[in-house]
Amino acid sequence: MKTLDRYEKQVLSAFEAGKLKSTVTSEAALRRYREYARATLSKNKRGNIRLSTPDLSEIQARAAEEGIPYQTLIASVLHKFVAGRFAEKTSRLTTRASGRGKKRRAA
Numbered sequence: 001m002k003t004l005d006r007y008e009k010q011v012l013s014a015f016e017a018g019k020l021k022s023t024v025t026s027e028a029a030l031r032r033y034r035e036y037a038r039a040t041l042s043k044n045k046r047g048n049i050r051l052s053t054p055d056l057s058e059i060q061a062r063a064a065e066e067g068i069p070y071q072t073l074i075a076s077v078l079h080k081f082v083a084g085r086f087a088e089k090t091s092r093l094t095t096r097a098s099g100r101g102k103k104r105r106a107a
Contacts, residue, residue: 033068035076036068036072036076039072039075039076039079040069040072040075049074056070059073059074
């Protein structure tokens, strides 16, 4: 098992002392995070996918917005899509209008 660094030891001590409080504000959010955890733990196959740098950056930003690892977000989106439960919601982040950045013309 990996050795904990100083920050991880501080977090563990705070947890064990009961000093940490949940930031989950609703039962719906708690259910959503439990679903993310189940999806994360129930993997039995590995797949690789190539993404453009801008797409990966946006996925990572959206995952940070949700407070989850970006691989978990990708797995969740794919799972919801194949299960027919995928529904888009607007993000607080700005989205790229065309999907690709426009090249600048030389002056």
